Structure formats: C-alpha cells, structure tokens
Amino acid sequence: MALKINDLCVNCWACVDVCPTQSIVQTRKHFVINPTTCTECEGSYEDPQCASICPIEGAIVEQRTRKPLNPPGSLTGIPPELVAAVAAEMRAR
Ligand code: SF4
Numbered sequence: 001m002a003l004k005i006n007d008l009c010v011n012c013w014a015c016v017d018v019c020p021t022q023s024i025v026q027t028r029k030h031f032v033i034n035p036t037t038c039t040e041c042e043g044s045y046e047d048p049q050c051a052s053i054c055p056i057e058g059a060i061v062e063q064r065t066r067k068p069l070n071p072p073g074s075l076t077g078i079p080p081e082l083v084a085a086v087a088a089e090m091r092a093r
C-alpha cells in the first residue's frame, strides 16, 4: 500500500522532512511519493505523516482508490456543499 500526491500539491515542502522512509521526492511539476518505499508510515507512526502535515485538501490520496486523506472540508471546516452553493451563486451574477 502507498499514498500518492496529485496535481493539487502546491510544492510547500512540508511533507518532505516528516517522511520516515524518505519516499517523497521533488519532480518538475510537484512532489511525488515513491510507491515502492512508502509504508503509509506503518510501524513508525499511527497516521501517515505526509497527510497529517499537508495543508491542501485532496492533495494526498490512496494510490489504489484515489480516496483523499484530507477530503474537502476536513482542514478548512467549510462544508463542500457550501462552497458549491457560493460558487453557483457567483456564477449566476
Ligand atoms: S505515508 Fe508515510 S511513508 Fe508514505 S510517503 Fe507519506 S510520510 Fe512517507
């Protein structure tokens, strides 16, 4: 099992130093996780450290299911339904 960083990554570097297996590397576009060395922090920490420190909702997902570790609203506290409603209201103006 491994996690994956997607295009939402803003290259803030926060996750790099907390990874116990040095699995997070920089690429031209954004950071990526080496799936062959990522352990999801099992045996080292209770929670995946990269997802615990990442400030961007949805940027780190389960590799197989693409399920975000920090889903929309989980960090900001703003329900995604409210964001969608405000966006729709602004588009209608
Ligand atoms: S889940 Fe843990 S081992 Fe895997 S990339 Fe994130 S910090 Fe590193």
Ligand code: SF4
Pocket (backbone or CB within 6 Å): 005, 008, 009, 010, 011, 012, 013, 014, 015, 016, 031, 050, 053, 054, 055, 056, 059, 060
């Ligand atoms: S903490 Fe999140 S946004 Fe920052 S570099 Fe890592 S994956 Fe990207």
